[in-house]
Amino acid sequence: MQTFDRYWLVDVPRYPDHGYALLAERIKRLLKTSADVLFVQAEAVLALEAVAASIARQGIVAVNVVTSPYGRWFGGWLRRGGAIVHDVVATMGQPVESSAVANCLETLEHVDIVAAVHAESSSGALNPLAQLAALAKSRHALFAVDAVASIGGHVIDVDGLGIDIAVIGPQKALAGPAGLSAVVLGQRALDHIAKMPDFAPSSLSLAALKRDWLDRGRPGLPGTPSALEFWALEAALDRIEAEGKDCGRRARGTKRNALGRAWGHRLSFLCGRGVLSGAELGGKPCASVTVLSGASVARRSSGSRGSARRPAARFSARRSS
Template sequence: MNEILLMLPGPTTADPRVLQAMGKAVVNHRGDEFGEIYTETTQLMSKTFQTQNDSYILTGSGTSAMEAAVSNLVNRGDKILNIVGGKFGERFADISKMHGIESKALNVEWGTAVTPELVEEALEADEDIKAVTMVHNETSTGVAAPIQEVGEVVKNYDALFIVDTVSSLGGDYVDVDKFHIDACVTGSQKCLAAPPGLAAITFNDDAWAACEKVEDNNYY
């Protein structure tokens, strides 16, 4: 077996059982056998997200789930508050702009975390903000942000709380339901220690209601 130690972040090493399973014969990815595996895996993802919501697995890296969340929850021309304290906070802002959403950046100095008070101030200043994006563990700086405390703030406003837990889920404490997270995304290759190329996402009922009102939904 390959002994390369990946530092992403971690170190993370895929379990030999996972690597051996990948050596099995390819099955029909629209067939019953795969359906059973997919259902079980999504149920395990909901457990890992600590949510009663359904979860979904996307065939794309973590960025694909970031894009799926933003583009399916906020309409073109609407406002989003992107908390930016590093590379991945910036990515949420870039994705928002690419989808024609009006990005309002809440910039914090790289290497520091946003405070709930700053988020409250930004939401008080603009009642048209439809969603807030936040990165839990900003991998580019190593700073873990207070998602639970920010969730307590966002729940008091008519805005969805979208959280990136790509480099924290499975390694740090994330409780989607308790933290009032409406949409949460993660990737396979970090704390979950699986190979890269898959992302997971979960939406609560408020997120699904918003999704139904978005005019140009994507397939993913």
């Protein structure tokens, strides 16, 4: 095993200005989309909050799938922006039933947004993306997807499914850096955001990110981008593209889901025995099941959306080439 030399981390060359647009194009190919990609220079939770802050306003109606704390937080951010949010809460550790979402939609006169997490790394649950996309499309609602844990582990056809917004992070199945994320925005999402009040300057304003980067022809990113994070993202994309179209992603995804399910069974046992406890998931469920220890269990099982550990020597080899 090579010795880790931490001094490589403070001697990183500047990431080239033209490289950001190239990274965006590679992410678009991975997600099978022609939509625009915006980089968020922070961990993916901030990108999720930015999406909620940028699409919510007084009177917007949203149906929000809750299968982990991330879905619960997203609903809370939408409410903070004035949206009327109807949570569809799944059994802990299980994917949502598309019929529950359909039943919720049927009770509402109109719906503006349908939101869901695709894959849950803490439990291995995989929500039925195609069915949820079809339900959103049937109500002409924007479909927003947290794909942080699924990109690189599952095939995601953004354009084919009609996904309007997708948030990604490289630190899960891509085994990349945790300090940056990206948001995919289709034209309907861009049109929706353009009609919203502009609250820039703010790190949560997708309108500002679009104006300062996309509308300027995708030059160097504004601010002071972390070169280390973007070099690491490039290396992660190199690796997954070298693995081939689907085989590497599926292999890692299958292994990760098996481990996640094992953790889910263990945590369910601990909850049943009273070893773990906490508040159940909040909100106004349309079709809900009581969830024991919703926030605390997932936090104990997954911590934060941290990255898988991998040999640091990989960067030094990349750096010297």
